[in-house]
Amino acid sequence: GAGVSQSPSNKVTEKGKDVELRCDPISGHTALYWYRQSLGQGLEFLIYFQGNSAPDKSGLPSDRFSAERTGGSVSTLTIQRTQQEDSAVYLCASSDRGLYGYTFGSGTRLTVV
């Protein structure tokens, strides 16, 4: 597609439920990144994919968080047993080997109530 697409744009969920966030990167971009940003805070790195593999998962906050990427394209970030501190904007970015910068999607605003 023309840009990075994320869905849903907004998600309100009850504490303890599982949620799945989707990122559809720019066609042909091999690198895909997940970040989250709490209100008024900087970007927190979560995980990075090169193709379908994740060389760097160091930012995942706990084992409730997991992510996968299939076909070198779409990625899903899954949060199990959501907690209120998971509330944030989850941003996805993709890149063509990181040479020309990274394009972000408009994010998924997750609210855990």
Place this chain on the structure above:
Amino acid sequence: RKEVEQDPGPFNVPEGATVAFNCTYSNSASQSFFWYRQDCRKEPKLLMSVYSSGNEDGRFTAQLNRASQYISLLIRDSKLSDSATYLCVVNSASKIIFGSGTRLSIRP
């Protein structure tokens, strides 16, 4: 020490002023560098790449100092529309690290 550090600001300057931001990074093997702009409640957007020789795009000039491990962004003749948070980005071993951002507010 954080991998990428920025002065959080806020910088509050009058329209027409020149403002400069610096950003330091800790990994000397870092390969590529960028400045991003983030408006309130929006995703970050690429402002410009930073090259070793320095580069300019209109009112914006970016520079890289590998010896001292910092990058800079200079904004000349600032406009009200320049008000935003400016993020420096460093690519180290394919992991992209964002600075926490510098808030800039331009007043009339």
